[in-house]
Amino acid sequence: MKVPFFTFRDFPAGLQQQVENALVTELRKNQLILGPSVTSFEQEFSRFLGGGEVVGVGNGYDALVLCLRALGIGPGHEVVVPANGYIATINAVQQVGAKPVFAEPDGQSYNLTAASVLPVLTAHTKAILPIHLYGQSCELEGLLSLCQKHGLYLVEDFAQAQGALYKGKPVGTFGKINATSFYPTKNLGAVGDGGAVVTHDIDLASWVRQYHNYGQSKRYEYAQAGINSRLDSLQAAVLSVKLAALNTLNAERKRLAAIYHRSLSEVGDILLPVTSSPDTDHIYHLYVIRTHQRNALQQFLREKGIQTLIHYPVPPHLQAAYEQLGYRPGDFPLTEELAANSLSLPLFPGMTEPEQMYVVEQIQQFFR
């Protein structure tokens, strides 16, 4: 049997047809950039999040850059990011001229916590930029009180966690201004690039709304020299369809994760994802296990037709791109261990029971 790491299936049944219909309808409207469908999606996403301003933008990376720029973060400022995070988040900090400062994650959730961030704060720190990694919400209360105490902004990167809750409220609504991505494989995915900025601050939202569209204040009037990072209408139309199904899609991911949990809990030398806090939530954008035999297990599964991935094999502080920050191997032991031991198993809405049982059996077989 072949099991892909991720693929699009018609789940919930009929979704694929709805997506295709939405694309054709949108195409015939003949308004492909911005326009009413983008506005509708922004309003629907705002309602889903329980309020706030939503600005659709070109992609998740741009959303992050726009958040940081809106806050006036730039040269001379430091922004704390997870050492084990995705490179896009760090590149966004670099892009605005600020310095990314890495912090080790918590050993259970793999997310930043107040305790993990505190040691790296300096007089130059301007913001904390946590990722709700793999779909698990961060302990936001601790991060928020740390921000309050030190006069910092909290900016959430919720690209991997649309619909995940913290204390019953969706993430992406706790920070001053927050960013998400609609890259096709995300839990809320478009059929191309897309992203959004979310904030409760009207002034920040207005600034982003202007700056992301060349700085246009009125038609042909430009208040500032902005950029072009817009959500297109085809993506917005698809996102409206997918958003209506998002809670169902996330519930299905949770159901599949629970099956992995039950089936793999007795297998030796595996650490399963931990979701111990009653305040946090996990929507399993990725199901990441840890094992000392990671490379051998991945190879074994590959030979059995099962595709797995590693998120992420080389930590940002050891990438050539960030040499100038002066970090060395050993600076972030947990992050480095995660890079060496983590393996993401196939998990996607519409994955069948035989597929998942096959993955479970092959993992059991490997450790036997």
Ligand SMILES: *Cc1c(COP(=O)(O)O)cnc(C)c1O
């Ligand atoms: C996907 C992702 C991004 C970048 O999104 P793009 O739309 O690909 O630019 C940023 N941060 C995190 C945590 C992501 O997972």
